[in-house]
Amino acid sequence: MNIKKLFIYLNLLLFMNIFSLSQLYANEGATGIIKERMDKFKMSKSLMKKINKGLQNDDFATIEKSAQILLNWSKEMSNYFPEGSDTPPSEASSDIWLDPEGFKIAIKNFELASLELIAQSQNKDFDMTVNSFRNLAKTCKGCHQKFRN
Numbered sequence: 001m002n003i004k005k006l007f008i009y010l011n012l013l014l015f016m017n018i019f020s021l022s023q024l025y026a027n028e029g030a031t032g033i034i035k036e037r038m039d040k041f042k043m044s045k046s047l048m049k050k051i052n053k054g055l056q057n058d059d060f061a062t063i064e065k066s067a068q069i070l071l072n073w074s075k076e077m078s079n080y081f082p083e084g085s086d087t088p089p090s091e092a093s094s095d096i097w098l099d100p101e102g103f104k105i106a107i108k109n110f111e112l113a114s115l116e117l118i119a120q121s122q123n124k125d126f127d128m129t130v131n132s133f134r135n136l137a138k139t140c141k142g143c144h145q146k147f148r149n
Contacts, residue, residue: 004126036088037080041072051117053131056074060078063129064121067114074111078104093147099125106143113139 030038043050047066078105081103098104113136120128 004119024050026038030089030115033080033082033085034087037085037090037092040077040080044070044140048137055130055133058126060121060124060129063133067117067121071111071114071118074107074114077110091149096147101149103143105130106139106147110136110139110143 047070050066051063054060054066061117081092081096083097086094086096113132116130117132120132123129
């Protein structure tokens with residue numbers, strides 16, 4: 001197995017670990033801002049899959065475009081978490097409102113990782129793009145571990 005395929009395989013495993021199958025049904029019954037937020041995260045998941053596929057095909061344009069959309073999402077994400085929007089079926093943890101600074105930092109980390117992925121995909125450096133994608137996925141996982149039930 002060559003290095004490229006190994007990186008892609010490891011990324012896919014990391015990605016699948018972050019986004020469990022339970023998310024397929026997560027927004028059933030959701031309304032209002034909770035549904036909008038869940039739809040945005042579903043879009044994020046789809047973009048992460050698109051980036052992973054872009055890595056498999058050396059499609060740096062798709063990677064960059066997808067990362068740009070994620071960057072835009074990072075800049076509006078906090079607007080989708082008004083206080084009191086942690087009621088089921090939301091999986092948002094009350095820690096979001098108990099530790100707003102920590103939540104802002106987690107979103108900022110996602111933003112910075114998205115920017116880095118954009119930069120590396122523009123450079124068309126496969127290894128650095130893979131590393132940037134892994135770092136982006138780690139920001140998702142870290143936020144989910146702390147701020148998601």
